[in-house]
Ligand code: AMP
């Protein structure tokens with residue numbers, strides 16, 4: 001069959017790397033892709049906002065299955081448009097994707113269906129938001145309602161910080177229309193984990209959990225980023241917690257979406273905060289995580305294509321997925337300066353040496369080719385991912401490979417995976 005992956009990041013590289021191994025796949029395309037993805041798929045220059053471009057390509061190349069990586073094309077309704085034309089596509093519709101694209105919608109949904117989350121209030125009036133902040137007292141979290149490239153969340157320890165954040169988002173409109181509405185919520189303590197499940201709208205298959213490292217600096221210090229590294233499995237998600245998450249969060253959410261007339265198909269990603277064995281939802285995402293997908297794909301033993309195809313088609317009641325016992329760790333190498341300003345076009349080397357290491361894959365995120373050489377082209381540049389017998393081995397191997405990458409303008413955290421060791 002012919003498969004098309006939409007997107008160009010490390011997540012899409014990991015998906016392409018895994019999909020390319022499927023005996024079911026004759027040709028794999030990725031649009032727009034990147035130089036790393038080009039080793040696994042034919043890259044096609046279609047940008048992620050160009051839904052007409054994807055439709056034309058899928059029709060004229062008789063694509064059997066399209067798999068959408070990022071939230072942006074989902075928020076534009078790529079799944080609805082493909083569906084109207086009878087094309088198979090993996091991902092939620094625009095209305096279902098609102099579980100991520102509107103934080104207010106997802107909070108109301110959780111409240112209505114009693115899905116555990118932080119208490120909150122939603123405001124579109126600045127003065128009312130300020131009054132509430134004064135009443136409930138920090139620490140509080142302020143979130144722009146719409147998509148803000150992962151930057152729309154402010155952890156506010158004081159009233160002044162909270163009012164400043166409200167001013168930036170609601171009056172100065174630093175995220176544009178995404179800040180017309182804000183969610184103000186309780187600050188949750190505990191340990192975070194990313195929990196993934198595949199669903200056809202009714203049946204739900206639990207995937208392995210992973211743990212992201214959102215902060216830029218070692219020890220979870222510094223500003224939040226898209227994610228500086230990840231590992232799987234996540235020991236904080238014990239079998240008992242996984243059971244709780246399935247019964248209290250994932251299954252009720254899929255059912256709730258159906259009852260709301262927004263049947264959810266695709267991968268449902270719950271960002272969790274776990275405190276004293278009690279998981280609560282920080283946010284839902286309507287797609288796979290980046291960088292969590294990199295370790296997940298390396299640990300997935302079974303072919304991913306049948307289950308993706310079944311989500312998009314006849315349903316997953318007969319599908320199963322199998323995992324390797326090994327652990328996987330992904331260390332993100334980012335451009336120095338990220339998540340602020342950074343330079344593009346800096347040369348990177350060492351790929352041949354890393355390519356020879358068994359159990360290691362250098363997934364590309366923000367890279368480009370200049371005169372045949374790989375250069376930096378984004379904030380997060382590479383996700384060096386290693387598989388090991390246990391988490392310690394995977395950490396050691398991942399950092400050994402990171403040491404072989406030659407890139408003066410690259411930065412990485414040195415403590416990815418350390419949190420997992422506390423549970424062992
Ligand atoms: P979100 O985009 O909602 O996942 O928020 C980004 C990050 O902000 C999360 O990964 C958490 O680290 C932090 N965060 C968000 N909401 C809360 C909350 N209610 N309590 C504590 N931390 C939070």
Ligand code: GLY
Nearest residue numbers: 226227289290291
């Ligand atoms: N790693 C966080 C995310 O994908 O949203």
